[in-house]
Structures are given as C-alpha cells and as structure tokens.
Amino acid sequence: MATVILREDEVEQLIDMEEAVNAVEEAFKLYSLGKASMPPKVYLEFQKGDLRAMPAHIMGYAGIKWVNSHPNNPDVGLPTVMALMILNDPETGFPLAVMDATFLTSLRTGAAGGVAAKYLARKDSRVFGFVGCGKQAYFQFDALRKIFDIGLVKAYDLRRSAAEGFADYCKKAGVDVSVTDVKDVCKCDILVTTTPSRQPVVKASWIDKGTHINAIGADAAGKQELEIEILLRAKVVVDDVKQAMHGGEINVAVSKGVMQRDDIHATIGEVIAGIKPGRESDDEITVFDSTGLAIQDVAVGKVVFENAKKEGKGLKMQFFKI
Ligand SMILES: NC(=O)c1ccc[n+]([C@@H]2O[C@H](COP(=O)([O-])OP(=O)(O)OC[C@H]3O[C@@H](n4cnc5c(N)ncnc54)[C@H](O)[C@@H]3O)[C@@H](O)[C@H]2O)c1
Known part of the structure; x- marks a missing residue:
C-alpha cells in the first residue's frame, strides 16, 4: 500500500479543463442534494499571511487542501499561494495521494465560472x-x-x-x-x-x-x-x-x-x-x-488521482510500516 505523490507539473498533465468543468458541476450538484460533507474552513492567521485547511468528503473520496496566502512572498522569491492536497480513502482513511493543489485551485475556480455561466448567462x-x-x-x-x-x-x-x-x-x-x-x-x-x-x-x-x-x-x-x-x-x-x-x-x-x-x-x-x-x-x-469550495478541490483531485493510477504516474511512497 503506497501513497502517490504528484508534483505540480505532473498534476497539470493529468487533468484538462473539460474534465474539471464536469467534475465541478457534479460536485456542486451533489452538495446541494446533501450528498457531500464540507466542514467550514479553518484559518491560522499570521502577521504576514494565513494558512487555511479545507476538508471535504464527496464522490467516494475524502480530502483536505492546506493552502496559504502570503501577499508579500514575491519579495522573498516565493509564490503568494501554495497549496497541497491529501486525498484519503474514506473506508480506511488511507492517504491515497499527496498532490500539488496550486494549479488545481486555479483550474477548479475557472471551472466553477464556466459552470455558473452555463446556467446563468444568456x-x-x-x-x-x-x-x-x-x-x-x-x-x-x-x-x-x-x-x-x-x-x-x-x-x-x-x-x-x-x-x-x-x-x-x-x-x-x-x-x-x-x-x-x-x-x-x-x-x-x-x-x-x-x-x-x-x-x-x-x-x-x-x-x-x-x-x-x-x-x-x-x-x-x-x-x-x-x-x-x-x-x-x-x-x-x-x-x-x-x-x-x-x-x-x-x-x-x-x-x-x-x-x-x-x-x-x-x-x-x-x-x-x-x-x-x-x-x-x-x-x-x-x-x-x-x-x-473544498468539494471543488476534492472533485478535481479525484480526477487527477484516477488518471495518475491509469497512467502509472507519480512517485509511490510507503509512509507507514504496513
Ligand atoms: N473565488 C475563488 O474560488 C478564488 C480562487 C482563487 C483566487 N481568488 C481570488 O481572486 C483574486 C485574483 O486572484 P489571482 O490569482 O488572479 O491574482 P493575481 O494577482 O494573479 O491577479 C489579480 C489582478 O488584478 C489586478 N487588479 C488589482 N486591483 C485592480 C483593480 N482595482 N482594477 C483592475 N485590476 C486590478 C492586478 O493588477 C492583477 O493583475 C484574488 O482576490 C484571489 O483571492 C478567488
């Protein structure tokens, strides 16, 4: 039993916008039907920024995104926002994947805009x-x-x-x-x-x-x-x-x-x-x-994980003495 570790450049190759739009549309729908759980975000505030924990359970996966926002980071050569996601199996709690979620955050946000316009715009x-x-x-x-x-x-x-x-x-x-x-x-x-x-x-x-x-x-x-x-x-x-x-x-x-x-x-x-x-x-x-929403993150994380499994991508890491 190994956990798959995926870098940002690998995540980018494992999901496209069409897959993200479909996943986010389904996630919004399931959430409104009470078929997902999403506790409120937890914030840790610092002088120069914050860290947020965003957990959700949806579509057969549990996950949490741990993401910062430090607006002055470019001054020290770091991005303002960096995010990681842990995707778990809700049956056992086993961590299936640890992946970059920085790209995923932008992707799922774009997808949400597309879905909303599909239903609300002329x-x-x-x-x-x-x-x-x-x-x-x-x-x-x-x-x-x-x-x-x-x-x-x-x-x-x-x-x-x-x-x-x-x-x-x-x-x-x-x-x-x-x-x-x-x-x-x-x-x-x-x-x-x-x-x-x-x-x-x-x-x-x-x-x-x-x-x-x-x-x-x-x-x-x-x-x-x-x-x-x-x-x-x-x-x-x-x-x-x-x-x-x-x-x-x-x-x-x-x-x-x-x-x-x-x-x-x-x-x-x-x-x-x-x-x-x-x-x-x-x-x-x-x-x-x-x-x-955290449900958007887990929905796109699921696609990335399943595509990585199909294509044999990512580093396999055995964290535990199983
Ligand atoms: N809703 C979501 O799910 C979600 C997800 C990601 C980011 N965001 C938010 O979206 C915003 C933009 O994020 P980003 O990653 O594109 O940041 P960014 O820094 O890459 O881009 C922001 C742009 O807005 C411009 N800008 C700032 N003030 C302006 C003004 N008054 N008029 C016109 N342009 C102005 C800046 O010059 C910059 O080009 C942030 O507030 C971020 O927190 C929301």
Whole structure:
C-alpha cells in the first residue's frame, strides 16, 4: 500500500479543463442534494499571511487542501499561494495521494465560472469582459471558451501590461480582443471580475440588463468588486451560502445590513439540480458569487488521482510500516 505523490507539473498533465468543468458541476450538484460533507474552513492567521485547511468528503473520496496566502512572498522569491492536497480513502482513511493543489485551485475556480455561466448567462453570449487580468482570468477564459462561442474579449487591468499579456493569450486562442477602459469592459454579455479589490471596481450604472457576472475575486471578509446596487438589482447565486455571506462578493452588503440570506436566490448546485431556476429572462442581471469550495478541490483531485493510477504516474511512497 503506497501513497502517490504528484508534483505540480505532473498534476497539470493529468487533468484538462473539460474534465474539471464536469467534475465541478457534479460536485456542486451533489452538495446541494446533501450528498457531500464540507466542514467550514479553518484559518491560522499570521502577521504576514494565513494558512487555511479545507476538508471535504464527496464522490467516494475524502480530502483536505492546506493552502496559504502570503501577499508579500514575491519579495522573498516565493509564490503568494501554495497549496497541497491529501486525498484519503474514506473506508480506511488511507492517504491515497499527496498532490500539488496550486494549479488545481486555479483550474477548479475557472471551472466553477464556466459552470455558473452555463446556467446563468444568456446562451447567445458573445462579448466577454474581464476586469482583472491576473492568473484567475486565464482559467476563467479557458473554461468559458469550452462552453461559449466567444466573439470578443474586452480586457482591463490596473496594470496595462497584465491586460496586454492576457489579450495576447486570448488572441493566440483565435479570439478578437480589445484592451480598453473598465467602463467599456462592463458593456458585455458575460463579465468576469478577478481582482483582490476591497473597493467596488464595477459601477452599477455600467451594467446593462441581461448581463451575467462571475464575481470571483472576493473570497475573504472585506473584499468587494461590485457596487452593492448591482447585487440589489441582480439575481444572486452563490457557491455556498455561509461562505458567501462571510467572505464572498455579498459579504460587505451583508455586514452593512443591506442584504440578508433571503436575498440570495439559490446556490449554483440548486440550479444545476433543478431545485431552483437559473436565468428566467433575457433581461435579468445574474451574479455568481464564487468563494471557492473544498468539494471543488476534492472533485478535481479525484480526477487527477484516477488518471495518475491509469497512467502509472507519480512517485509511490510507503509512509507507514504496513
Ligand atoms: N473565488 C475563488 O474560488 C478564488 C480562487 C482563487 C483566487 N481568488 C481570488 O481572486 C483574486 C485574483 O486572484 P489571482 O490569482 O488572479 O491574482 P493575481 O494577482 O494573479 O491577479 C489579480 C489582478 O488584478 C489586478 N487588479 C488589482 N486591483 C485592480 C483593480 N482595482 N482594477 C483592475 N485590476 C486590478 C492586478 O493588477 C492583477 O493583475 C484574488 O482576490 C484571489 O483571492 C478567488
């Protein structure tokens, strides 16, 4: 009995976006049907950052992601975020795999955006706006282009070089791109926001009827990308009610008392499972508030582990005297 150890470069080869989208869609659905368990994240706070433990049991696997966030790490030559996942057999508790989960975090976040847009955006969406063109934007784009026929990408980032780098990536994928101002980017069918902002970047007056927004950047208390007015006008769908109220895009509106639990239309899992409707007219504004769930991590970790087994990949480590 050995544990499989998988490096980041190996994990990247063992799962593609299509597999991730399917796994995440199924995970959201199972969670909404009560067929998964996911205790709340546990945080260890430090002066320069934090570490989070994210456990879940779903699809026949148990797992935990142990992930840090240290914004000043680039100064000492380390990434801001580094994540490892342990995947266990729930029958025995045996650790089946230890794998990099840094790439998986971005992949499953992109996949969640793709799944949400599939259920909430207009089917004929052609123009895609990106506010924030860092790491997550690339994965959001990769997932969305699996689902939609993208006619035009509009890109904006505080750092123009980031917007231009992202534009080059989209052009290489055969998509027309315009690097433009934030107001113009918001005139689109599907808007994706992936900034770490603590002030609204997107104004309510810029958002037309019928727009779908993937609000990805706010994943901790105090973070906010959209003016609250947008949330009040929109049909708001979250990945998880508690997490969203605590740290998702709606957290600031909730803490100010202008939004309550009842203002959340549904979880994305409830929409996928058909328990609650998704988009009901071409005119409504829809917002997907993504905070990132441990069930997503275990769902994609499962795919990686099963593909590694099939392909005989990874280092086999016998940790215990069995
Ligand atoms: N919802 C989830 O599951 C999930 C998962 C991963 C990351 N995140 C969050 O997404 C955000 C982005 O993560 P990332 O890995 O892409 O980071 P990143 O640093 O690679 O990219 C962020 C980009 O936003 C830009 N930016 C910052 N403030 C801006 C503003 N006011 N207007 C326009 N652009 C601005 C930066 O210049 C940068 O290019 C973070 O807040 C992160 O915590 C959420």
